[in-house]
Amino acid sequence: MELFYYMVFGGLGAVVAALELSKNNKDRINTSSAFNSFKNNYLLVYSLMMAGDWLQGPYVYFLYSQYGYGKGEIGQLFIAGFGSSMLFGTIVGSLADKQGRKRACVTYCITYILSCMTKHSPQYKVLMVGRVLGGIATSLLFSAFESWLVAEHNKRGFEQQWLSITFSKAIFLGNGLVAIVSGLFGNLLVDSFSLGPVSPFDAAACFLAIGMAVILSSWTENYGDPSENKDLLTQFKGAAAAIASDEKIALLGAIQSLFEGSMYTFVFLWTPALSPNEEEIPHGFIFATFMLASMLGSSLASRLMARTSPRVESYMQIVFVVSSAALLLPIITNFLVAPSKVKGGGISFSGCLQLLGFCTFEACVGIFWPSIMKMRSQYIPEEARSTIMNFFRIPLNIFVCIVLYNVDAFPITVMFGMCSIFLFVASLLQRRLLVISDKPKTEDWGLKERDQEAEPLNI
Numbered sequence: 001m002e003l004f005y006y007m008v009f010g011g012l013g014a015v016v017a018a019l020e021l022s023k024n025n026k027d028r029i030n031t032s033s034a035f036n037s038f039k040n041n042y043l044l045v046y047s048l049m050m051a052g053d054w055l056q057g058p059y060v061y062f063l064y065s066q067y068g069y070g071k072g073e074i075g076q077l078f079i080a081g082f083g084s085s086m087l088f089g090t091i092v093g094s095l096a097d098k099q100g101r102k103r104a105c106v107t108y109c110i111t112y113i114l115s116c117m118t119k120h121s122p123q124y125k126v127l128m129v130g131r132v133l134g135g136i137a138t139s140l141l142f143s144a145f146e147s148w149l150v151a152e153h154n155k156r157g158f159e160q161q162w163l164s165i166t167f168s169k170a171i172f173l174g175n176g177l178v179a180i181v182s183g184l185f186g187n188l189l190v191d192s193f194s195l196g197p198v199s200p201f202d203a204a205a206c207f208l209a210i211g212m213a214v215i216l217s218s219w220t221e222n223y224g225d226p227s228e229n230k231d232l233l234t235q236f237k238g239a240a241a242a243i244a245s246d247e248k249i250a251l252l253g254a255i256q257s258l259f260e261g262s263m264y265t266f267v268f269l270w271t272p273a274l275s276p277n278e279e280e281i282p283h284g285f286i287f288a289t290f291m292l293a294s295m296l297g298s299s300l301a302s303r304l305m306a307r308t309s310p311r312v313e314s315y316m317q318i319v320f321v322v323s324s325a326a327l328l329l330p331i332i333t334n335f336l337v338a339p340s341k342v343k344g345g346g347i348s349f350s351g352c353l354q355l356l357g358f359c360t361f362e363a364c365v366g367i368f369w370p371s372i373m374k375m376r377s378q379y380i381p382e383e384a385r386s387t388i389m390n391f392f393r394i395p396l397n398i399f400v401c402i403v404l405y406n407v408d409a410f411p412i413t414v415m416f417g418m419c420s421i422f423l424f425v426a427s428l429l430q431r432r433l434l435v436i437s438d439k440p441k442t443e444d445w446g447l448k449e450r451d452q453e454a455e456p457l458n459i
Contacts, residue, residue, distance in 0.1 A: 002346050002347065004347065004352055004355075005282060005285055005286070005289070008289055008355065008356070008359065009285070009288070009289045009292060012289065012292045012293055012296055012359065013292060015296055016292065016295050016296050016299055019296070019299045019300065019303070020299055023303070028306060029161060029162060029164075029165055029306050031158075031159075031162055031165065032158075034156070034158075035156075035158050035162055038152070038153075038156065038158070039162075039165065039166050039169070041214075041218055041219075042149055042166060042170070043166070043169055043170060043173055043174075044214060045105075045145075045211050045214050045215055045219075046145060046170050046173070046174050047173050047174050047178050048207050048208070048210055048211030048214070049108070049109075049141060049145065049174070049207075049208070049211050050173075050174035050175065050178045050179070050182075051178050051181075051182050051204070051207045052109075052112060052204040052205070052207045052208040052211070053112075053141065053204070054178060054179045054182035054183065055182045055185065055186050055200040055201070055203050055204040055207070056116070056200060056201055056204050058183060058186060058200075058283075058284070058287065059186060059190065059197050059200050059201070060078075061074060062197050063119060063197040063198060063201075064077060064127065066197055067122040067127075068122070069124070073124070075404055075405070077127060077128060077131050078131070078404055079401050079404050079405060080128055080131040080132060080135070081131040081132070081134050081135040081138070082135060082397045082400045082401050082404070083135065083397065083401055084131065084132040084133075084134070084135025084136055085135035085136065085138045085139045085393065085397050086135075086393070086394055086397035086398060086401075088132065088135065088136050088139075089135050089136045089137075089138060089139025089140070089390065089393070090139060090390040090391070090393070090394060092104075092107065092136050092139065092140065093139040093140055093143045093144060093386050093387070093389070093390040094235060094236065094239070094386055094387040094390055096140070096143065096144045096147060096224070096386040097147070097223065097224030097235065097383065097384055097385065097386045097387050098223065098224065098235065099223075100221045100222070100223055101144050101145075101147050101148035101151065101221070101222055101223070101224075101386065102148060102215065102219045102220070102221045102222070103221070104140055104143075104144035104147075104148075104386070105140070105144050105145055105148060105215055105219070106212055106215055106216065107140060107144075108137050108140035108141055108144060108145075109208045109209070109211060109212035109215070110212070111133050111134075111136050111137040111140070112133070112134065112137040112141075112204070112205075112208050113205045113208050113209060114130075114133050115130045115131075115133035115134040115137060116130075116201040116202065116204050116205040116208075117130075117205065118130030118133070119198050119201040120198055139390055139393060142389070142393065143385075143386045143389040143390050143393075144386055146373060146376070146385075146389070147224070147385040147386045147389065148219070148222060149163075149166065150163065150376075150377045150382070150385065151222040151223075151224075151382060151385070152219075152220070152222055153166070154382070155222060160377075163373075163374065163377050164302070164305035164306070164370065164374050165302070165306075167305075167369075167370035167373040167374055168298050168299075168301050168302035168305060168370040169302070170370070171294070171298040171301070171366060171369040171370045172295055172298040172299060172302070172366075175291070175294055175295075175298070175365075175366070175369060176291050176292070176294050176295030176298060176366065177291075177295065179287075179288075179291040179294075180288045180291045180292065183284055183287055183288055183291070184284075184288070185200075185203065186199075186200040186203070187284055189203060224382060224383045224384055224385055224386060224387070235384065235387055236387065238383075238384060238387075239384045239387040239388045239391055240391070242381055242384060242388060243388060243391065246379070247436060248379045248433060248436060248437065249379055249380060249388065251429050251430075251432055251433045251436075252372075252375055252376065252379055252380070252392075252433065253388075253391065253392040253395075254426075254429055255320075255372075255426045255429050255430055255433070256372055256392050256396070257392060257393075257395045257396045257399070258422045258423065258425055258426040258429070259320070259323075259368055259372075259422075259423065259426050260393075260396050261395075261396050261399040261400065261403075261419075261422060262323075262327070262419035262420075262422045262423050263365055264396070264400045264403075265400070265403050265415060265418075265419050266327065266358075266361065266419065268403065268404070269412055269415055269416065270286075270290075270358055271283065272412055273330050273351075273354055273358075273412055273416070274286070274347060274351045274354060274355060274358075275347070275351070276412075277343050277345075277348075278343050279345055279346060279347050279348065279351065280345065280346065281347055281351075286355070289355075289359060290358065290359065290362040291362075293359040293360070293362035293363045293366065294362045294363065294365050294366035295366060296363050296366060297362070297363035297364060297365060297366020297367040297368075298366040298367070298369065298370060299366075300363070300366070300367055301366065301367045301369075301370045301371055302370070304367075304371075305370065305371070305374060311434070311437075312371050312374050312375055313375070313430065313433055313434040313437050314434055315371075316367075316368075316371055316375075316430050317427050317430045317431055317434065319364050319367050319368060319371070320364075320423050320424070320426045320427035320430055321423075321424065321427045322360065322364055323360075323361050323364035323365075323368075323423045324420045324421075324423035324424040324426075324427065325420075326357045326358070326360040326361040326364065327357070327361055327416050327419045327420045327423065328416070328417070328420045329353060329354050329356075329357035329358075330354050330357075330412065330413060330416045331413045331416055331417055331420075333350040333353050333354060334350075334413050337349060337350040337353075375433075376389065403415070
């Protein structure tokens with residue numbers, strides 16, 4: 001492996017270690033022992049859930065190809081997953097507000113375990129069922145757990161600022177350290193122990209089962225709007241009304257969709273960008289480097305959110321601009337550096353420059369996750385938190401399906417340019433959110449609706 005990869009990985013690791021070790025009282029928030037116990041329980045569950053997700057990621061495409069399926073059929077399977085997340089996942093995720101967030105988290109575990117089990121079959125229809133189940137599970141992962149956390153945090157009377165600690169630690173562990181360890185563990189199972197490409201899915205099911213046991217034994221149930229007279233359609237209408245009536249919620253949804261759409265597109269594009277002439281690149285090591293960069297970002301976010309200034313709404317403008325510039329690098333290097341026509345070999349000079357830019361983008365991703373969680377906890381009404389969060393994922397899933405379907409139709413520079421524009425638009429929307437963030441919240445749609453239905457009070 002080339003020295004360059006070690007230098008980037010080692011440099012990022014040194015910066016992360018320095019950031020964590022150099023934290024002072026201004027970078028930390030004093031909390032209670034009760035909160036620390038609650039936080040550690042959630043972080044344990046979240047880390048197990050993310051381990052179950054990260055173990056699968058690097059081997060899905062590889063497993064399908066080992067079963068003899070071509071690029072077109074594999075693309076259809078991936079589209080089915082995102083389409084399922086958009087359609088069925090939105091419905092199932094929204095039920096969490098009424099049926100209970102703890103139940104939704106347990107449903108995530110069961111659904112994803114079943115999805116893992118389908119990977120043992122080479123039958124296309126069985127694999128398609130697995131992708132549909134996986135899409136439903138993804139929607140629950142990115143809505144039910146956060147909804148449970150915010151509601152339980154408030155129910156127990158903890159200070160609002162303490163949420164930022166849990167958010168930043170969850171991303172540092174779940175999207176950083178756990179991702180790196182999961183990648184290495186999966187590599188150990190498949191390559192070192194020669195257990196085959198289905199073994200990471202079996203390991204993922206085990207982690208999910210352990211996490212489900214912790215949830216069942218230690219979590220209490222909480223709800224959004226528990227009223228019995230609201231069917232799912234009414235719940236959807238209410239959530240849509242909340243988004244339409246509150247500009248802050250609408251802006252937050254647009255910002256999230258633009259950033260996550262660019263992020264998922266980047267996932268598909270970074271490999272061909274770094275190896276346009278079939279250069280030999282260490283995919284697993286580069287993935288671990290990206291996750292280390294994400295840890296760097298979450299460590300920075302924890303420092304930023306521990307202070308009253310700058311506000312989340314303020315510094316995220318800069319994050320979006322930096323991420324937009326980072327994804328412009330493939331276009332810039334394409335014009336400034338003469339492309340090599342030699343097949344194979346090691347990573348090119350332009351590839352090295354792009355890798356540094358991609359690490360910068362991943363650091364922005366590490367800042368984005370806890371920061372968007374913090375803003376969602378501030379602006380999204382509790383009565384429909386899961387429903388609205390899944391609404392946000394509808395345009396994201398549509399966008400990713402379109403990209404997957406047309407991934408070969410446009411040059412890679414056009415795709416990166418589109419992502420860069422999206423991220424710059426996100427920075428403009430973030431600026432607007434900052435301007436209006438101090439305006440009072442609109443009347444809560446759920447309470448308003450119930451007040452209209454209630455009988456007048458006798459005073």
